[in-house]
Amino acid sequence: MTDTAAIASHSSTRRIVPDRLAHIVFKTTDKSRLLDWYCKVLNAHIVFENSFIGFLTYDDEHHRIAAIQIPTLNHDADRSAGLHHIAFTYATFDDLLSNYERLRDISIVPSHCVNHGPTTSMYYKDPDGNAVELQIDNFPTNAEADAWINSPAFAENPIGVDFEPEELLAQFRSGVPEAELKKRKNIGPRGLPSRT
Numbered sequence: 001m002t003d004t005a006a007i008a009s010h011s012s013t014r015r016i017v018p019d020r021l022a023h024i025v026f027k028t029t030d031k032s033r034l035l036d037w038y039c040k041v042l043n044a045h046i047v048f049e050n051s052f053i054g055f056l057t058y059d060d061e062h063h064r065i066a067a068i069q070i071p072t073l074n075h076d077a078d079r080s081a082g083l084h085h086i087a088f089t090y091a092t093f094d095d096l097l098s099n100y101e102r103l104r105d106i107s108i109v110p111s112h113c114v115n116h117g118p119t120t121s122m123y124y125k126d127p128d129g130n131a132v133e134l135q136i137d138n139f140p141t142n143a144e145a146d147a148w149i150n151s152p153a154f155a156e157n158p159i160g161v162d163f164e165p166e167e168l169l170a171q172f173r174s175g176v177p178e179a180e181l182k183k184r185k186n187i188g189p190r191g192l193p194s195r196t
Helices: 003-013 031-042 093-104 142-149 152-156 165-173 178-182
Strands: 024-028 045-049 053-057 065-069 085-089 112-115 119-125 131-137
Touching: 024 031, 031 045, 031 053, 031 065, 085 119, 093 119, 093 131, 093 165, 093 178, 142 152, 165 178
Parallel strands: 024 065, 085 131
Antiparallel strands: 045 053, 053 065, 112 119, 119 131
8 A cells, every 4th residue: 555545544534623612703893892792701801902803812722702893794693694602611510600690790691591401501692792602511521411412301302491590599509509400400392492
């Protein structure tokens, strides 16, 4: 077998996947307002900004979010095809709820909250109307989450069960076990909500 044939054979059978999701770039008519919102929501900081583009990060990656200023755009995120939402996972249940409190106290509140089963999620709308999901994984391992997604309960209701964040926060602060709070209730079949 020639070297070229061996390389071709190896690359056709090897599963090649990205190492990580690097960043998200938004088009906007108000770059500064959008960057400010993401800095607040993600506890991030701007690493570079000029008159037409800005970059921010919340970790050691050079940038996680970018915004490009395009003044001629029209605003109708809810009525156009494209990205539905982006999601960020927190390390602990306490982190998710403490971040909810921090944002609530600066008047940034979720548009809706859903326990999907695999995740407990709070959805926010950025200033341009893009949906941002802040979540916690409900299962300690990916294998357990995968098993739940392949269960009859998930097949019956792949969307989840809405919850009130203040109620969840009060239960958590009063000592209700985290495992109990993460467990999704069974409400029977549910289709796609009207506010997608």
